[in-house]
Amino acid sequence: MKIFTAEQLYEADKITIKKNKIASSDLMEHAATQVFTWIHSRMQGAPVPIHVFCGIGNNGGDGLVLGRHLLQHGYKVQVYVVNFSDQRSEDFLLNYNRLKDAECWPTLIKGEGEFPKITKDDIVVDAIFGLGLNRAPEGWVKALMQHVNDARAYTIAVDVPSGLYANSAPDDMEAVVHANMVLTFQAPKLSFFLPETGKFLQSWEVLDIGLDPEYLNATDVTMQLIGKQEVLPMYVPRQKYSHKGNYGHSLIIGGSFGKIGAVSLAGKACLTTGAGLVTAYIPECGYEILQIAVPEVMVTSDPGKRQIADIKFDMAPTVIGVGPGMGTDDQTRNAFAEFIRTNECPLVIDADGLNILAAEKELLESLPAKTVLTPHPGELERLIGAWTDDFDKLEKTKAFAKKYDLVIVVKGAHSVTVCDQKLYINTTGNPGMATGGSGDVLLGMITGLISQGYDPLQAAVFGVYLHGRAADIAVNDTSYQGLLASDIIDYIGDAFIDLFKRPEPPVHEEEGKHE
Numbered sequence: 001m002k003i004f005t006a007e008q009l010y011e012a013d014k015i016t017i018k019k020n021k022i023a024s025s026d027l028m029e030h031a032a033t034q035v036f037t038w039i040h041s042r043m044q045g046a047p048v049p050i051h052v053f054c055g056i057g058n059n060g061g062d063g064l065v066l067g068r069h070l071l072q073h074g075y076k077v078q079v080y081v082v083n084f085s086d087q088r089s090e091d092f093l094l095n096y097n098r099l100k101d102a103e104c105w106p107t108l109i110k111g112e113g114e115f116p117k118i119t120k121d122d123i124v125v126d127a128i129f130g131l132g133l134n135r136a137p138e139g140w141v142k143a144l145m146q147h148v149n150d151a152r153a154y155t156i157a158v159d160v161p162s163g164l165y166a167n168s169a170p171d172d173m174e175a176v177v178h179a180n181m182v183l184t185f186q187a188p189k190l191s192f193f194l195p196e197t198g199k200f201l202q203s204w205e206v207l208d209i210g211l212d213p214e215y216l217n218a219t220d221v222t223m224q225l226i227g228k229q230e231v232l233p234m235y236v237p238r239q240k241y242s243h244k245g246n247y248g249h250s251l252i253i254g255g256s257f258g259k260i261g262a263v264s265l266a267g268k269a270c271l272t273t274g275a276g277l278v279t280a281y282i283p284e285c286g287y288e289i290l291q292i293a294v295p296e297v298m299v300t301s302d303p304g305k306r307q308i309a310d311i312k313f314d315m316a317p318t319v320i321g322v323g324p325g326m327g328t329d330d331q332t333r334n335a336f337a338e339f340i341r342t343n344e345c346p347l348v349i350d351a352d353g354l355n356i357l358a359a360e361k362e363l364l365e366s367l368p369a370k371t372v373l374t375p376h377p378g379e380l381e382r383l384i385g386a387w388t389d390d391f392d393k394l395e396k397t398k399a400f401a402k403k404y405d406l407v408i409v410v411k412g413a414h415s416v417t418v419c420d421q422k423l424y425i426n427t428t429g430n431p432g433m434a435t436g437g438s439g440d441v442l443l444g445m446i447t448g449l450i451s452q453g454y455d456p457l458q459a460a461v462f463g464v465y466l467h468g469r470a471a472d473i474a475v476n477d478t479s480y481q482g483l484l485a486s487d488i489i490d491y492i493g494d495a496f497i498d499l500f501k502r503p504e505p506p507v508h509e510e511e512g513k514h515e
């Protein structure tokens with residue numbers, strides 16, 4: 001699914017109005033009616049008090065339209081105008097009058113003493129600020145937003161939670177409405193998926209408000225949300241007359257004394273994702289462990305007993321996954337550096353491989369084009385330096401990926417794959433995956449996909465999707481707490497099967513807001 005910027009959505013708005021020869025208020029009526037329909041189909045007339053807070057721009061206008069429809073359908077609704085300015089938008093004013101014509105007189109809120117009582121059993125609609133937010137909410141408006149948050153009522157945000165921008169960081173994290181549900185217009189916004197801003201919403205759903213499909217289809221975006229629909233076309237079926245030689249020979253390099261498990265997880269995940277053959281290259285101490293742990297994986301041992309000391313192998317791998325459990329001991333560091341300088345095979349690098357690259361940045365120049373790096377935030381910071389916020393982190397990652405022609409998977413709740421100035425935001429996965437070894441499994445899976453002929457970007461995007469999906473299916477049996485990295489491997493097959501099963505549900509659960 002495409003993720004548009006706020007600017008693109010305003011443009012779509014303009015084009016739709018012009019092309020269809022409609023008034024902007026018609027678009028507002030349509031958008032807000034979608035919000036009404038969403039609420040009405042769930043509440044079915046239930047007499048629960050609904051508080052609709054409207055700003056003075058078009059987001060507020062949406063709130064006024066919604067208030068009118070709720071009222072006309074007999075809901076127990078109170079509409080408030082959060083009167084922080086007299087610069088009311090035209091469509092706000094039009095709907096303000098329509099509301100009065102419908103015999104509803106909204107309550108004007110002009111300061112702190114005028115906040116209504118909200119109980120936790122009420123429903124709040126947040127239509128204070130939308131895409132037009134241009135600075136941090138201050139003073140009593142900020143206090144009102146906190147009053148709404150403190151009430152802990154089920155809160156539905158129109159388009160975006162007030163205080164959040166679509167594609168940049170809020171100026172004040174205390175001045176953001178916490179939404180249980182965001183009913184967002186036409187397309188999700190980037191801020192819904194990044195850790196610092198995604199935490200302000202629990203779920204989101206897109207309402208199609210009828211913006212010009214031609215414009216939306218033709219407009220190039222730099223951000224995409226990756227779900228089943230996006231990965232299905234990447235899937236390459238296995239051929240009847242194929243043999244293991246058709247699916248590549250992966251080499252996994254890593255491990256050290258006490259961390260051979262990382263390589264066995266990566267090797268097994270690589271095979272389970274479909275690689276034809278997998279060889280593990282590990283220090284001598286791991287030889288028997290690995291042979292017993294994963295009999296399908298072949299093993300070559302390094303001359304180093306407890307850690308890798310000199311990377312030399314007598315085979316021609318299709319792809320190499322390197323780094324898990326490897327350590328950063330001097331000898332290993334030298335061996336890795338020498339390997340990187342001479343290697344020409346496609347690479348996937350994680351963990352200590354990334355730490356060594358961060359310490360010896362000149363090695364980055366020697367990486368093959370489209371090498372895949374899979375850093376967690378700490379590893380990423382060592383590579384690209386500190387960032388000011390999540391959006392800056394992605395900008396810096398884009399610049400770094402461009403400089404060295406890399407595919408970078410920024411791991412997190414919504415892992416983001418960065419390549420050629422574009423962002424691919426993953427939708428699968430769950431907090432159970434925050435457990436030792438799950439990164440090793442991901443490295444193995446991406447390596448296994450490249451081994452079969454997927455290009456590195458596809459392998460990263462598809463691999464991240466399957467990794468999360470496997471864990472999502474697994475937690476039905478294991479719980480979040482009980483999920484082990486090896487369970488993710490056990491469910492990779494189910495994740496493949498699931499590609500051809502029922503469509504994804506429309507509601508997207510984010511991590512809990514009231515934890």
Ligand SMILES: NC(=O)C1=CN([C@@H]2O[C@H](COP(=O)(O)OP(=O)(O)OC[C@H]3O[C@@H](n4cnc5c(N)ncnc54)[C@H](O)[C@@H]3O)[C@@H](O)[C@H]2O)[C@H](O)CC1
Pocket residue numbers: 009010012013027028031055056057058059060061062084085087089128129130131132133134135136137138158159160185186209211
């Ligand atoms: N194309 C669509 O998606 C449609 C969107 N609709 C809705 O319109 C809003 C955007 O409306 P806009 O009038 O541009 O902005 P806001 O309602 O967010 O209000 C901005 C308003 O507030 C002032 N302002 C901004 N920041 C602050 C602040 N910190 N403190 C005080 N005042 C502030 C600003 O100057 C403006 O006056 C979109 O989100 C949708 O909800 C349409 O209804 C349908 C088509």
Ligand SMILES: [K+]
Pocket residue numbers: 059126127128129130157158159160161162
């Ligand atoms: K809002």
